Amino acid sequence: QVQLVESGGGLVQAGGSLRLSCAASGRPFRQLVIGWFRQAPGKEREFVGTIVWGGSTKYTDSVKGRFTISRDNAKNTVYLQMNSLKPEDTAVYYCAALRGAMLTIDPQRYDAWGQGTQVTVSS
Numbered sequence: 001q002v003q004l005v006e007s008g009g010g011l012v013q014a015g016g017s018l019r020l021s022c023a024a025s026g027r028p029f030r031q032l033v034i035g036w037f038r039q040a041p042g043k044e045r046e047f048v049g050t051i052v053w054g055g056s057t058k059y060t061d062s063v064k065g066r067f068t069i070s071r072d073n074a075k076n077t078v079y080l081q082m083n084s085l086k087p088e089d090t091a092v093y094y095c096a097a098l099r100g101a102m103l104t105i106d107p108q109r110y111d112a113w114g115q116g117t118q119v120t121v122s123s
Helices: none
Strands: 003-007 010-013 018-025 032-039 046-051 057-059 067-072 077-082 091-099 117-122
Touching (some): 018 091
16 A cells, blocks of 8 residues: 655745655555646646656646656655746645556546645735
8 A cells, every 4th residue: 555645835926936745655666656636626636747667757738848747766755846836726736656657647547645735826
């Protein structure tokens, strides 16, 4: 069973930056694909980005060029660096994990989820 703990959310002005962290435990980190998702009030959970063991990434179009996912395999941690934040980025951000090696955008494929962290971007 994988446990995920997120941290790093908060309130930031438009144009600012935040870095979210997702610490994983309970399964060898090299076996995990980590995804980031977000859910705004009244909206469905949406895919943000994903990363595999070797460092390959995939992002949704709305965050390309602004968000970067990286992983520190020695620390069993994945990071979501968010730059040039916009009010529409306001949401609860979740990291999720699945056992595998393929970039995966479907949230239903992920079987472990963190508790979520709030990101609020003011205009």
